[in-house]
Amino acid sequence: MESALKPDFQFLDEVESHGPFEAAACYQCRKCTNGCPVTFAMDLYPDQVIRKVILGQKDDVLRCSTIWVCATCETCTTRCPNDVKIAEIMDCLKEMAARQNIPVPQPQARILHQTFLKNIRRHGRVFEGELMAEYLITSGQLMPKFKDGTLMDDMKLGINLLRKGKMPVIPKIHKGRKFVSEILKD
Amino acid sequence: MKVSYYPGCSLEGTAKSDYAESLHAIAKAFDIQLEEVRDWHCCGASAAHSINHRASIELAGNIVSLSSKLPHEDLLVPCPMCFNRLKTAVNALKEARAEQYRVQLGDEIPNIWGFAEYFSTPDMLEQIIQQVVKPLKDLKVVCYYGCMSNRPPEITGAEDHENPQIMERILDKLGATVLDWPYKTDCCGASMVLSKPGIVHVLVGKLYDMARRVGADAVVVSCQMCHMNLDMYQTQIETTWEKKFDLPIYYFSELIGLACGIKGAEKWISKHITESLSLLDRLGLLKSNVTPQVEAVA
Ligand code: SF4
Ligand code: SF4
Numbered sequence: 001m002e003s004a005l006k007p008d009f010q011f012l013d014e015v016e017s018h019g020p021f022e023a024a025a026c027y028q029c030r031k032c033t034n035g036c037p038v039t040f041a042m043d044l045y046p047d048q049v050i051r052k053v054i055l056g057q058k059d060d061v062l063r064c065s066t067i068w069v070c071a072t073c074e075t076c077t078t079r080c081p082n083d084v085k086i087a088e089i090m091d092c093l094k095e096m097a098a099r100q101n102i103p104v105p106q107p108q109a110r111i112l113h114q115t116f117l118k119n120i121r122r123h124g125r126v127f128e129g130e131l132m133a134e135y136l137i138t139s140g141q142l143m144p145k146f147k148d149g150t151l152m153d154d155m156k157l158g159i160n161l162l163r164k165g166k167m168p169v170i171p172k173i174h175k176g177r178k179f180v181s182e183i184l185k186d
Numbered sequence: 187m188k189v190s191y192y193p194g195c196s197l198e199g200t201a202k203s204d205y206a207e208s209l210h211a212i213a214k215a216f217d218i219q220l221e222e223v224r225d226w227h228c229c230g231a232s233a234a235h236s237i238n239h240r241a242s243i244e245l246a247g248n249i250v251s252l253s254s255k256l257p258h259e260d261l262l263v264p265c266p267m268c269f270n271r272l273k274t275a276v277n278a279l280k281e282a283r284a285e286q287y288r289v290q291l292g293d294e295i296p297n298i299w300g301f302a303e304y305f306s307t308p309d310m311l312e313q314i315i316q317q318v319v320k321p322l323k324d325l326k327v328v329c330y331y332g333c334m335s336n337r338p339p340e341i342t343g344a345e346d347h348e349n350p351q352i353m354e355r356i357l358d359k360l361g362a363t364v365l366d367w368p369y370k371t372d373c374c375g376a377s378m379v380l381s382k383p384g385i386v387h388v389l390v391g392k393l394y395d396m397a398r399r400v401g402a403d404a405v406v407v408s409c410q411m412c413h414m415n416l417d418m419y420q421t422q423i424e425t426t427w428e429k430k431f432d433l434p435i436y437y438f439s440e441l442i443g444l445a446c447g448i449k450g451a452e453k454w455i456s457k458h459i460t461e462s463l464s465l466l467d468r469l470g471l472l473k474s475n476v477t478p479q480v481e482a483v484a
Binding site for chain 2: 018037038040041069071072073074075077078091092094095098099106108109110111112113114116117120124125126127128129132135139153157160161164165166167168172174175176177179180183184
């Protein structure tokens, strides 16, 4: 994540225009990072993301894997002594990165969200079986999962869910669908 | 009593035959009539709030708007993710910048309740005491809440977001032994189970490990996403951790059903992926008290 300093001084304002998130109130106490359950899988710590937003290090935060590893557990936002909306900033950065099609080191999380929204746009309610299948294909995990044997686990689980009445085979038809596809047009 | 009910998508799918059915049955037993919100749709869940903020507020906001067409004061929401998104939408649609959204809310909106929360009011606890016929004696459990029903507290209205007591109160009335533990509101990784299963294996393995360390024989949940991550992938997570945990994951509603002798309890519990009946059988808590048909995990 080292890069030559190319600050974008508009960036903090751009992020805050989707807020308010109070990013500038951060005094770097790292309480957010200390309570975050997934720091072990992050390339930037949550407090560093906030700092970089303030410093206009746009490329760093839009390209990091942290924003996609963040589970939106809201621990950071809840505990921040300065009411910085850290989890909400993570979401805002995800949306910016997704809309600008910025390449991510491991794009699975983004692909899952996109597949999910396509799925509800189509059906109005999540149709889980189709979502899982479509996600496996679009995220390019079919072959790797076949090779390492985990595809077999998934299929067994699918059959089990079917047997236990936890996996409908046809989506429900209902009137709410129209509203969802309208909202998700853009 | 009549209340509005927003099931949310997974209660028609992965959480249908256990969580949804147990909720319907206990509601009936406690004389609560659930009227489903008409023409309901998905709230957008984590996908919308992650990559389409506006849609996340509009989808969830519209559900609140649809629910206010029903004449009931209370809206019950079994899924903590939906609960959180609905509350977030209400908050956003009340703010100064509400007009940026294509959904507006009227003045009259229902009180939004999580199901477990609704069953833990003093009045409901009193009713639970009266209906218990088979106390869950010697069943040692920890209650696990996860993130969404508690955080952030300004949105959820959670009383004690670092150490909630909602399920503890219920389970205590059911006669179970409820153990204290530090991971009540830690994260299970939610939808990352599909996109980054390795992370979920770490997070959930830690939960299992701590539950066992404090002496629990089972975990009780009020969230179908937590249930999915803790119940469905237990064998795989045990392989990652090279450790057997053997932890049944019960919904609080299944245990209300079991202790109150509500028909169907054993059937709901048999729908879990991790075998969950034999513990209850050993403790003599099953109605039939015969060895349950243990469905092998294929
Ligand atoms: S907890 Fe708040 S103030 Fe402290 S480092 Fe994180 S964002 Fe900054
Ligand atoms: S919301 Fe994201 S960044 Fe904040 S504590 Fe949770 S996982 Fe970490």
